[in-house]
Amino acid sequence: MSDESVAKRIARLRELINYHNYRYYVLDSPEISDAEYDALLRELRQLEAEHPELITPDSPTQRVGGEPSDRFERVEHPVPMLSLSNAFGPDELRAWRNRIARILSSEAVEKLAYVVEPKIDGLTVVLHYQDGLFVLGATRGDGYVGEDITANLRTVPAVPLRIPIAGDARPPRRLVVRGEAYMPRVAFERMNAELSARGERTFANPRNAAAGSLRQLDPKVTASRPLSLWTYQVVLAEGGETPRTQWEALDYLRRLGFPVNPLNRRFEDFEALVQYCIDWEPKRKELPYDTDGLVIKVDDFAIQEQLGTVGNAPRWAIAYKYPSEEAVTRLLDIQVNVGRTGVLTPYAVLEPVRVGGVTVRNATLHNEDYIREKDIRIGDMVVVQRAGEVIPQVVRVLKEVRTGDERKWHMPKRCPVCGEPIVRPEGEVAYYCVNASCPAQLVRLVEYFASRNAMDIAGLGEKQAALFVEKGLIHDIADLFYLKPEQLLELEGFKEKRVQNLMNAIEAAKNRPLARLITGLGIKFVGSTVAETLAQHYYSIDALMRATEEELVQIEGIGPKIAKSIVDWFSRESNRRVIEKLRAAGVRMADVAPETLEEGKRPLEGKTFVITGTLPTMSRQEVTEFIVRHGGRVTNTVSRRTDYLVVGASPGSKLRRAQELGVPIIDEEGLKALVNEASE
Numbered sequence: 102m103s104d105e106s107v108a109k110r111i112a113r114l115r116e117l118i119n120y121h122n123y124r125y126y127v128l129d130s131p132e133i134s135d136a137e138y139d140a141l142l143r144e145l146r147q148l149e150a151e152h153p154e155l156i157t158p159d160s161p162t163q164r165v166g167g168e169p170s171d172r173f174e175r176v177e178h179p180v181p182m183l184s185l186s187n188a189f190g191p192d193e194l195r196a197w198r199n200r201i202a203r204i205l206s207s208e209a210v211e212k213l214a215y216v217v218e219p220k221i222d223g224l225t226v227v228l229h230y231q232d233g234l235f236v237l238g239a240t241r242g243d244g245y246v247g248e249d250i251t252a253n254l255r256t257v258p259a260v261p262l263r264i265p266i267a268g269d270a271r272p273p274r275r276l277v278v279r280g281e282a283y284m285p286r287v288a289f290e291r292m293n294a295e296l297s298a299r300g301e302r303t304f305a306n307p308r309n310a311a312a313g314s315l316r317q318l319d320p321k322v323t324a325s326r327p328l329s330l331w332t333y334q335v336v337l338a339e340g341g342e343t344p345r346t347q348w349e350a351l352d353y354l355r356r357l358g359f360p361v362n363p364l365n366r367r368f369e370d371f372e373a374l375v376q377y378c379i380d381w382e383p384k385r386k387e388l389p390y391d392t393d394g395l396v397i398k399v400d401d402f403a404i405q406e407q408l409g410t411v412g413n414a415p416r417w418a419i420a421y422k423y424p425s426e427e428a429v430t431r432l433l434d435i436q437v438n439v440g441r442t443g444v445l446t447p448y449a450v451l452e453p454v455r456v457g458g459v460t461v462r463n464a465t466l467h468n469e470d471y472i473r474e475k476d477i478r479i480g481d482m483v484v485v486q487r488a489g490e491v492i493p494q495v496v497r498v499l500k501e502v503r504t505g506d507e508r509k510w511h512m513p514k515r516c517p518v519c520g521e522p523i524v525r526p527e528g529e530v531a532y533y534c535v536n537a538s539c540p541a542q543l544v545r546l547v548e549y550f551a552s553r554n555a556m557d558i559a560g561l562g563e564k565q566a567a568l569f570v571e572k573g574l575i576h577d578i579a580d581l582f583y584l585k586p587e588q589l590l591e592l593e594g595f596k597e598k599r600v601q602n603l604m605n606a607i608e609a610a611k612n613r614p615l616a617r618l619i620t621g622l623g624i625k626f627v628g629s630t631v632a633e634t635l636a637q638h639y640y641s642i643d644a645l646m647r648a649t650e651e652e653l654v655q656i657e658g659i660g661p662k663i664a665k666s667i668v669d670w671f672s673r674e675s676n677r678r679v680i681e682k683l684r685a686a687g688v689r690m691a692d693v694a695p696e697t698l699e700e701g702k703r704p705l706e707g708k709t710f711v712i713t714g715t716l717p718t719m720s721r722q723e724v725t726e727f728i729v730r731h732g733g734r735v736t737n738t739v740s741r742r743t744d745y746l747v748v749g750a751s752p753g754s755k756l757r758r759a760q761e762l763g764v765p766i767i768d769e770e771g772l773k774a775l776v777n778e779a780s781e
């Protein structure tokens with residue numbers, strides 16, 4: 102970026118951040134998520150770090166929080182409120198401890214103890230007491246000056262109006278404590294339901310609800326809101342006890358009658374603390390209120406003082422946060438992936454970003470329509486989401502931070518891998534590369550052909566498939582059966598033993614049941630279930646090849662889309678050549694039809710089976726193969742023509758249907774017994 106555009110960008114970012122600060126702190130009505138806000142601030146900080154000459158005193162990076170609103174009186178905090186630095190995960194937590202250990206003497210390090218507190222996701226409040234009476238309550242504001250919300254805080258039952266509530270603690274002359282006001286989740290949901298029933302504005306989350314409720318001009322409204330409080334810090338105690346540690350301070354607060362979170366813990370063993378933080382993650386979801394992590398504090402106040410602060414944050418405390426499942430990053434480019442069936446899937450190339458504990462570099466964009474609907478452009482700041490094992494996806498664009506340099510994207514006219522023209526079939530959202538010898542498709546197809554559900558060739562995965570295609574060893578799936586050990590031995594990482602194993606696996610694959618071969622061809626819409634249906638109906642590739650669409654749609658479970666796809670596939674010359682090559686290599690092309698099975702090998706002849714649930718020892722595919730091998734048929738729906746329902750654990754609705762129709766129900770044992778009895 103030129104210096105001029107950097108300056109422009111910085112100005113734009115400041116404007117945006119100020120605007121969102123105002124929405125958040127003054128209007129209580131944020132438009133963007135915390136992650137999005139953080140991304141803006143991060144970008145500004147980075148640009149300012151690279152160009153320190155552009156930092157101005159009024160930059161949003163130069164202060165702690167937002168402007169206090171002039172709806173309330175201003176309250177200057179006796180001690181400025183700092184922020185906390187974050188540690189994501191155990192390693193960053195250990196790094197924090199190592200940093201502080203380097204500053205301290207070895208004796209101090211020896212006796213370091215820590216207090217761990219849940220980090221409540223609410224609104225920070227500062228409570229002032231004079232001779233035991235609650236006299237003033239304030240929000241955090243910008244860290245130096247907050248808003249006077251005394252009248253509202255008086256309505257919160259957890260805020261003591263007079264201390265001590267009970268017991269023998271002497272009231273200090275002056276006391277200032279900090280805590281977090283929050284709304285329990287259940288109360289939040291109930292309140293939102295009531296608000297929406299009255300047609301009033303609802304809140305996005307409990308945090309906003311707590312903030313909105315406390316920053317009301319009418320305390321009666323606050324009083325009607327289910328708010329609560331946990332206190333965690335003694336800011337000032339004149340004429341009272343002087344706790345020397347955080348643990349003592351928490352105890353003092355408790356004795357004075359303040360609500361103190363019972364989940365606070367003290368640790369002397371740092372590794373035990375780390376483990377506690379790790380174990381906390383699943384538990385926090387069960388709490389009745391929202392937390393956004395844990396706060397870890399050095400227990401001893403003298404040591405806290407010695408450690409001091411860096412920038413806005415104390416060195417003696419850190420927030421342990423759990424990786425968020427959403428993050429904001431820049432979309433650097435949009436590229437297209439070519440799948441096994443030739444389907445073209447656009448995906449985002451991202452500036453690497455941590456989401457849910459892993460670094461994400463790519464995210465799916467699904468299809469061209471998705472990109473158009475969300476108006477996703479190259480150069481955009483985007484929100485990336487990752488849920489569990491699911492592929493990360495771009496969920497939305499931060500349009501408000503656009504600079505005008507973003508570029509619209511269009512699906513390329515040709516396959517990015519083979520350069521052949523692409524097509525978009527009518528009624529589909531996806532584009533396809535229909536070139537059967539497109540190398541990208543070939544890699545995916547070979548991988549799929551060899552996969553567990555198809556020809557089950559151990560030792561042949563994506564890496565090997567890509568290597569074989571790249572080295573020109575295979576041009577179609579049939580070439581796999583023509584590989585020679587000498588060729589493989591020349592490849593990096595292929596030692597004698599590994600080559601032998603792979604050759605054996607390929608040899609074994611020649612004799613798979615027909616359904617697996619059909620699956621492995623990679624015909625669009627033909628997965629292992631459809632392949633099984635086809636195999637049971639036709640018994641051979643040759644019969645299937647001759648099938649017409651009209652004929653195929655007669656088969657239960659085969660619709661017009663599948664039928665057309667099958668006929669199209671077999672009508673292509675290149676595909677027929679592959680079939681002939683497979684045949685010539687000795688790959689099995691047919692199952693034995695029941696009528697040609699030897700006597701005694703067809704105990705299940707003429708019988709139709711349906712399978713539901715999980716069987717103890719056989720996979721769905723194995724049971725099907727077992728039944729077919731013994732002359733039976735397997736269909737997917739229970740009807741009057743079904744002879745047996747084979748039931749495993751957690752059966753589906755098929756079980757009820759079979760009971761209604763009076764279809765005999767057997768388990769895996771029963772199925773095996775049918776075969777054995779008949780062959781005896």
Ligand code: IVH
Nearest residue numbers: 183184185218219220221225281333396415
């Ligand atoms: S101690 C010097 N303890 O988290 C830091 N803060 O970024 C003093 N918070 O808005 C903060 N629970 O109000 C501390 N147990 C806890 C907390 C806690 C929530 C909030 C705090 C502030 C933010 C710190």
